[in-house]
Amino acid sequence: MGSYKKTEIPRGSLDHNKMKSIIFSTIFIQAYSIIVPSKDCFKVNTIYNRGHSIAQKTAAGPFECQEWCQLVRRCTHFSFTSASQTCFLRQGDRSEPKLGVVSGPKHCPPATLNQVQAKPVCNGSLCLGGSTSKNSGNVMVDDKPVCDDDWGLEDAAVACRQLGFPGVERATKESEFGTVSSSFSMDNVRCRGNETDLKDCYHKTADDCDGNEAAGVVCSMAAVEIPDECKEDDQICLLGGKNGAGNVYYGGEPVCHNGWDFPDANVVCRALGYSGASNFTIRSHFGLSSTHFSLSNVDCRGDENSLAECPHDVKREGCEADTVAGVVCVGSSMERVRGVRGNLEIFLGVSFAVLVLLIVVGSAVVWKIRNRKLAYLQKTSNALPRMAFKNPI
Numbered sequence: 386m387g388s389y390k391k392t393e394i395p396r397g398s399l400d401h402n403k404m405k406s407i408i409f410s411t412i413f414i415q416a417y418s419i420i421v422p423s424k425d426c427f428k429v430n431t432i433y434n435r436g437h438s439i440a441q442k443t444a445a446g447p448f449e450c451q452e453w454c455q456l457v458r459r460c461t462h463f464s465f466t467s468a469s470q471t472c473f474l475r476q477g478d479r480s481e482p483k484l485g486v487v488s489g490p491k492h493c494p495p496a497t498l499n500q501v502q503a504k505p506v507c508n509g510s511l512c513l514g515g516s517t518s519k520n521s522g523n524v525m526v527d528d529k530p531v532c533d534d535d536w537g538l539e540d541a542a543v544a545c546r547q548l549g550f551p552g553v554e555r556a557t558k559e560s561e562f563g564t565v566s567s568s569f570s571m572d573n574v575r576c577r578g579n580e581t582d583l584k585d586c587y588h589k590t591a592d593d594c595d596g597n598e599a600a601g602v603v604c605s606m607a608a609v610e611i612p613d614e615c616k617e618d619d620q621i622c623l624l625g626g627k628n629g630a631g632n633v634y635y636g637g638e639p640v641c642h643n644g645w646d647f648p649d650a651n652v653v654c655r656a657l658g659y660s661g662a663s664n665f666t667i668r669s670h671f672g673l674s675s676t677h678f679s680l681s682n683v684d685c686r687g688d689e690n691s692l693a694e695c696p697h698d699v700k701r702e703g704c705e706a707d708t709v710a711g712v713v714c715v716g717s718s719m720e721r722v723r724g725v726r727g728n729l730e731i732f733l734g735v736s737f738a739v740l741v742l743l744i745v746v747g748s749a750v751v752w753k754i755r756n757r758k759l760a761y762l763q764k765t766s767n768a769l770p771r772m773a774f775k776n777p778i
Contacts, residue, residue, distance in 0.1 A: 409594045426493040429578035432483035433462045434475040447487040461564055461596030465489040476595045477567035484497035490564045491597065508548050511583055513602065515562035520606055520689040521549060523562045523599040526583060529570035533558035533601075539699060540586065541602040547582055551608030552675025554706040557601035566600040574600070578677045599778075605706070607677040611637050614650035619693055621656050625671030629659060629717025632671040632709040636690055638679035642667035648687035649695065654714035656691055666711035673706040683710070723742035 429446055439459050444450045447465040448471035454460040460474040467485040505512045506519050515520030524544050571583070572592035578704065580586050591661040615622035616637030623631030633640040633653055650662035678701040686693035692721035 394480040402693075415530035427487055427489040427546070428480065429487055430482060430484050431480050432464045432486045433488045434464075434477045434479050435483070436480055437475065437477070438464075438473040439476055442472055443470050445470070446703045447489065450487075451489055452489070452491075458597070459595065460491055461567060462488065462490050478596065479567075500760040502665045506548055509582075511544065511547055513548065514696075515565075521557075521562065521601065521603040523557075523560060523565055523601045524583075526570040530565040530567055530599040531574060531583075532569045532572040532592045533560075533598045534592075534594065535573045535574055535575055538704060538755070540574045540576045540583070540600070542578050542677045543576045543580045543586060544583050544602050545604035548604065548607070550604035551600060552605035553677065554605050554673065554675070555603040556705075558598070558604065561601050562599070562600040564596045567594070567596050569594050578686065605673075608675045609672065611676075618700050619690065620689060621653055623653075623657070623671075626711070626713075629654070629657070629714040630712065632666075632669060632674070633710045635679040638676055639674040639709040640683060640692070641671075641678045641701055642708050643698075643703065644684055645710040648685045649683045649692070649710070650712040650714075652692060652695060653685045653712050654684045657714065659714035660714055661715050662712050663717075664713040664716045665726075666713065667708070669707045669709040670711045671709075674709045675706065676749045677701070702724045 404735060406681040417692040418446065440457065442453070444465060447463075450463045450465040453472060454463040454474050457474055459476060462475040462478045464473045464475060465471070465487045466473070475488075476488070478488075491649040505514050505522070505525075507513075510527045512525040512528075513519075516522035528672065535557055538553060538556045545553040569592040571590065572594060574583070574586050576583070576586035585666075609624060611624065611634065612622065614620065615624070615634055618636055622634045622637075622659050623629070624634055625632045645665060645667055647662060647665055650665035654660070654662040680692060680697045680699075680702045680721055681704055682698040683692060683695050684697065685692070689695050
């Protein structure tokens, strides 16, 4: 047998090389995994809100870490430590450089390959951001988001008016147009609705909001024309329909359809000089509105002289452009059209029923006559003499 010489590799050298390989592969693999379409929002060698995590656990990588963040409402950002394979959920994105850490938001912005993000619409310090349409987005003041606490249609109407839009369709919450920074400019905004600048509304500069609580708007591209006489106090008008039918406006602002029914419609129609209501409508049957609401959850008995006498809410939660209440009053042009249409439908229905009845009766008569003939022929054949023939063979 040949002899061989055993060569030992110094232990320290092996550990050193192994450690270098582990560090290199860990950082390289994690960094490489970031270079994937739609994940450009990940930041390598960056940690968010160091020392302030709301939860942590072991994860296979930053993608799994982000998916976990999306399941936790309080999470707005995450940081994934490659060396320990640990995922940290964060509230906020205050960044610091940290080797081997991958950080990112709860949701990456939508891919812009086939869609172009709209250029932000601004007027002074107020801008809309995060949307692909120019009439919607998260509300930004002084380059910082506005928190959605107490945010409503009155506040959104002021923002849209300040930006030059003719009206408002919706007030959005919970960062509908993308996660934002956790540093906010305004919180608890409460506008009356007639202000010309959002900063003129009551608000707080301190906040307790996270990146998933940005306020936003969807502004109207066209306004509903409201006559000046309809804007007077306690004035009731019907807009969008014909005489005696339309969406209900009170004091120049629409009435929300929450809780709307026949007694409420009766009060409106009688206040306008009609004998009562033949129907009520919801869901902005006569067209979308473009401003904030006057009343919601109206609850009339039916004998009141005005909507002001009916119990109602001044808070308009859940009221948007497509939630306007409406009426069809007795004697309205719409009711007359509906009456003619109804009479025509009744006439056609009765005519069809008579036709079907005639067909059924006719079929029964024909069947009965045919059976009689068959019975007669059978009886006749039985009466004839029977003859037998013999084969002569």
